[in-house]
Amino acid sequence: MSESTPVWARDLVAAQGTPDAPPQEAPGGERPEDAPAATGTTAEPQPLGVTVAATGNAEVDAAVERLGDADELPVHAHIEVYEDVHQGLRDTLTALDENRG
Structure with missing residues (x-):
């Protein structure tokens, strides 16, 4: 891969690996293949859990x-x-x- 290759493309190759190099681990130690597979079903909505302080108004x-x-x-x-x-x-x-x- 050359220096002119966009960073996102280099990151994608690093995450997926190539025939010559295995995939790199993500910061949390997980690799893409470790992620749960999509089942094709729609999951229930999950709250984000964001809290906001009162403004006084x-x-x-x-x-x-x-x-x-x-x-x-x-x-x-x-x-x-x-x-x-x-x-x-x-x-x-x-x-x-x-x-x-």
Whole structure:
């Protein structure tokens, strides 16, 4: 592989190995072939477990809390939650701007 080969391509070859060199281990000691095989079934959604500190603004805190609703939804349904939260945050910012003037 030459110096002009993109880094991502070199990393891919290193991870997969070649006939001359076995695959390299990942930082955690796992190799790609050690990963569980895909079964073709759709897994249940798993919460990300992200925690967010309160901002002190009730409207913003309510909007951020609403993001947690996406944890219980399949990925294709997340957009509705994100759009709702985005609109709520925009409304809150607009209200703050209007009170400044």
